[in-house]
Amino acid sequence: MALFQRCVHLGCRVPWCGPSQGFECPCHGSKYNSIGEYNAGPAPRNLDRFVVELNPANELIIRTGSIIQTPRCLEPSVEYPQGPSCIGAG
Numbered sequence: 565m566a567l568f569q570r571c572v573h574l575g576c577r578v579p580w581c582g583p584s585q586g587f588e589c590p591c592h593g594s595k596y597n598s599i600g601e602y603n604a605g606p607a608p609r610n611l612d613r614f615v616v617e618l619n620p621a622n623e624l625i626i627r628t629g630s631i632i633q634t635p636r637c638l639e640p641s642v643e644y645p646q647g648p649s650c651i652g653a654g
């Protein structure tokens with residue numbers, strides 16, 4: 565999948581946090597697991613995704629103009645956090 569690395573709360577860039585194995589927003593504390601599923605904070609939904617496809621030459625095409633929005637995850641597919649947070653608390 566191709567995740568849009570922009571927080572769905574107010575648009576800050578959401579860096580990867582190696583120790584916790586998730587994306588953590590430094591602006592207001594929203595947290596997402598490694599596949600962008602919502603975990604905590606004010607974000608109203610999971611991280612957005614882009615449509616991904618293979619062209620006839622088997623090249624990976626990421627359609628940055630086609631954004632997929634999904635509601636907050638209720639049953640995460642990937643464990644998070646897996647270690648200390650990069651932005652504190654949890």
Ligand code: FES
Binds near residue numbers: 574575590
């Ligand atoms: S912009 Fe990310 S939590 Fe507010």
